[in-house]
Amino acid sequence: MRNDALLIGLLAAAGVAAAAAACLLGSTPLGAGRVLSALVGAASPGDVIVVWEIRLPRALAAFATGAALGVSGAALQGLLRNPLAEPGVLGVSASATLAATFVIYYGLIEVGAFALPVAAISGALAATALLTVAAVRVGSVLTLILVGIGLSSLAGAVMALLMNLAPNPFSLADMLNWTLGSVANRSFDDLLLAFPFLATGFGLLLTARRGLSALTLGEEAAAGVGVDLGRARRLVVVGAGLVTGAAVSIAGAIGFVGIVAPHLVRPLVDHDPARTLVPAALLAGVILVLADIGVRLAPTDAELRLGVVAALIGAPVFIWIAARRRVNGG
Amino acid sequence: MAELAVDGLSVALGGRAVVREASWRLVGGELVALLGANGAGKTTALRAVLGLTPRVGGVVRIERDDPARMPPSTRARRIAYLPQIRPLAWPVRVRDVVALGRFAHGATLSRLNGADAEAVAQAVQACDLQSLLERSCSTLSGGELARVHVARALAAEAPLLLADEPTAALDPLHQFQVMQLLRAGADAGRGVLVVMHDAALAARTADRLLWMADGRIVADGPPEATLTAARLAEVYGVRAVVRRSERNWLVSVTGAAPDPRKAESRPETAAPAAVDPGGPA
Numbered sequence: 001m002r003n004d005a006l007l008i009g010l011l012a013a014a015g016v017a018a019a020a021a022a023c024l025l026g027s028t029p030l031g032a033g034r035v036l037s038a039l040v041g042a043a044s045p046g047d048v049i050v051v052w053e054i055r056l057p058r059a060l061a062a063f064a065t066g067a068a069l070g071v072s073g074a075a076l077q078g079l080l081r082n083p084l085a086e087p088g089v090l091g092v093s094a095s096a097t098l099a100a101t102f103v104i105y106y107g108l109i110e111v112g113a114f115a116l117p118v119a120a121i122s123g124a125l126a127a128t129a130l131l132t133v134a135a136v137r138v139g140s141v142l143t144l145i146l147v148g149i150g151l152s153s154l155a156g157a158v159m160a161l162l163m164n165l166a167p168n169p170f171s172l173a174d175m176l177n178w179t180l181g182s183v184a185n186r187s188f189d190d191l192l193l194a195f196p197f198l199a200t201g202f203g204l205l206l207t208a209r210r211g212l213s214a215l216t217l218g219e220e221a222a223a224g225v226g227v228d229l230g231r232a233r234r235l236v237v238v239g240a241g242l243v244t245g246a247a248v249s250i251a252g253a254i255g256f257v258g259i260v261a262p263h264l265v266r267p268l269v270d271h272d273p274a275r276t277l278v279p280a281a282l283l284a285g286v287i288l289v290l291a292d293i294g295v296r297l298a299p300t301d302a303e304l305r306l307g308v309v310a311a312l313i314g315a316p317v318f319i320w321i322a323a324r325r326r327v328n329g330g
Numbered sequence: 331m332a333e334l335a336v337d338g339l340s341v342a343l344g345g346r347a348v349v350r351e352a353s354w355r356l357v358g359g360e361l362v363a364l365l366g367a368n369g370a371g372k373t374t375a376l377r378a379v380l381g382l383t384p385r386v387g388g389v390v391r392i393e394r395d396d397p398a399r400m401p402p403s404t405r406a407r408r409i410a411y412l413p414q415i416r417p418l419a420w421p422v423r424v425r426d427v428v429a430l431g432r433f434a435h436g437a438t439l440s441r442l443n444g445a446d447a448e449a450v451a452q453a454v455q456a457c458d459l460q461s462l463l464e465r466s467c468s469t470l471s472g473g474e475l476a477r478v479h480v481a482r483a484l485a486a487e488a489p490l491l492l493a494d495e496p497t498a499a500l501d502p503l504h505q506f507q508v509m510q511l512l513r514a515g516a517d518a519g520r521g522v523l524v525v526m527h528d529a530a531l532a533a534r535t536a537d538r539l540l541w542m543a544d545g546r547i548v549a550d551g552p553p554e555a556t557l558t559a560a561r562l563a564e565v566y567g568v569r570a571v572v573r574r575s576e577r578n579w580l581v582s583v584t585g586a587a588p589d590p591r592k593a594e595s596r597p598e599t600a601a602p603a604a605v606d607p608g609g610p611a
Contacts, residue, residue, distance in 0.1 A: 004440065081419030081420075210433065210438060213426070213430065213433075214430050214433050216418055216420050216427075217416075217419075217427070217482075218413075218416040218417075218419070220413040221412075221413050223380075223382055223402065223411075224406065224412065224413055225410075225430055225431060225482075226402045226404075226405065226407070227433065228401070228402045228403075266420070270426060271421050271422045271466075272420075272426055273419075274438075275440060
């Protein structure tokens with residue numbers, strides 16, 4: 001237990017350090033002194049704008065997105081008892097992105113600022129609910145992952161259709177942004193909009209964690225020790241849907257962080273799914289903040305998209321984990 | 331003393347009757363072995379007792395309450411269930427698996443309170459797991475893993491325990507060890523029902539044998555009254571030689587028994603199996 005507190009403390013400190021680095025580094029490097037005085041509002045207006053309106057919200061957006069994907073990956077892996085379960089792989093992110101794109105495409109975004117997160121979350125919830133129904137029916141986790149991959153492809157296909165039919169280059173560019181995934185130009189308002197959903201989803205997932213520990217034994221034995229399986233499923237489905245949808249509404253589709261972070265954390269918490277949740281969230285947040293710093297510093301003409309970089313790092317890890325799995329485990 | 335009373339339990343899966351009017355009692359302090367061929371309905375009967383599978387008919391009571399109507403954690407505190415052992419999803423520590431037996435008491439794995447820690451320690455002691463506590467379950471042998479799961483079931487400290495083939499895939503020594511652990515659990519006051527296939531081992535360790543064929547309980551009584559070559563032919567479809575000396579039993583299967591139902595097209599239309607009213611229990 002003390003080890004867990006230490007791990008969480010270290011990861012939180014790493015999160016703060018990564019956010020600080022994100023404020024320091026960039027096309028115009030700011031010294032620590034300038035960043036600090038900008039943070040308290042005592043620096044030049046230019047510095048204050050760079051720190052408060054560009055770098056800090058962007059770092060926090062990256063952290064929040066990572067944390068959301070990390071915790072929902074860890075929770076889905078616990079529920080489905082498979083380290084490859086992840087919102088991206090299972091098509092949850094793609095469904096949320098599709099719903100968000102739909103809103104943009106039909107201009108529903110004008111209805112109100114909440115239209116985007118609500119759409120993304122609805123898409124995510126629909127996907128997680130469908131997956132859980134499939135999970136109860138098919139019984140095989142491997143089949144379920146295949147269903148998720150199918151769902152992901154389907155959402156991708158509809159997405160391509162929407163882009164194909166895009167009325168003008170601007171909406172096409174907007175849509176493309178959501179599919180590539182980025183935290184550029186995010187404001188505190190965007191974060192604030194997503195925050196209630198993030199917090200609620202996080203709370204639900206934490207409520208489910210004891211049940212996730214017991215699910216290590218398999219569903220039958222978990223029911224035997226007194227887990228209310230239906231309740232555990234509902235908590236994870238709704239929690240992961242809310243959190244993933246909120247992440248998509250902030251950053252669009254960013255894959256594989258939800259696999260990588262829990263995978264790295266698991267050996268440090270004795271592979272207990274309950275104790276994986278919080279460290280996985282923090283680590284995924286740190287990973288995305290660091291990846292976003294890399295994106296900003298990369299000397300490319302067009303700015304790299306965070307989602308592209310995350311996939312370039314994460315997909316090989318996915319393949320590695322999948323190839324190393326014991327045959328009887330899936 | 332806890333008592334599980336099952337009366338006229340019937341279960342259908344996919345429209346097919348799997349358990350038919352099964353009735354039995356399980357009281358604290360006794361070890362009962364449930365014997366029957368694969369597909370006889372043993373696992374389904376256990377699940378239906380707990381309410382994990384819906385029943386078509388029958389009444390199940392622990393004292394006055396139906397386990398199917400209890401909240402899952404209440405049920406788990408009154409009747410522990412050890413299903414057939416499946417691979418663990420994660421390579422968790424032995425200590426944590428045993429602690430999961432305390433789930434229904436509200437235990438959190440890494441922070442056990444006094445009562446939980448005490449129950450886990452006792453179960454660990456009983457199953458001789460002290461040296462394995464910090465090991466990852468993925469490094470254990472089948473026999474060690476079976477002991478870990480028995481310890482988990484004992485740690486629940488429920489007055490009743492249903493165990494589904496805890497000795498499956500174990501070598502004779504480990505089968506014997508697991509049965510000794512369950513025997514000790516019964517001697518400590520629990521009512522233990524264990525599904526198994528080794529009739530001789532069952533006869534040696536259990537107080538009563540419950541024989542199931544085609545979803546029916548065809549016999550219920552002490553080994554000396556119910557373990558016969560005819561019974562083995564009826565329940566398992568084997569020809570066997572049964573010998574007994576004191577508490578020791580020898581059961582030797584010599585071949586397949588001539589199937590009395592072979593001429594019939596469906597088991598449902600077969601002549602009803604002779605029901606042993608329960609021996610001189």
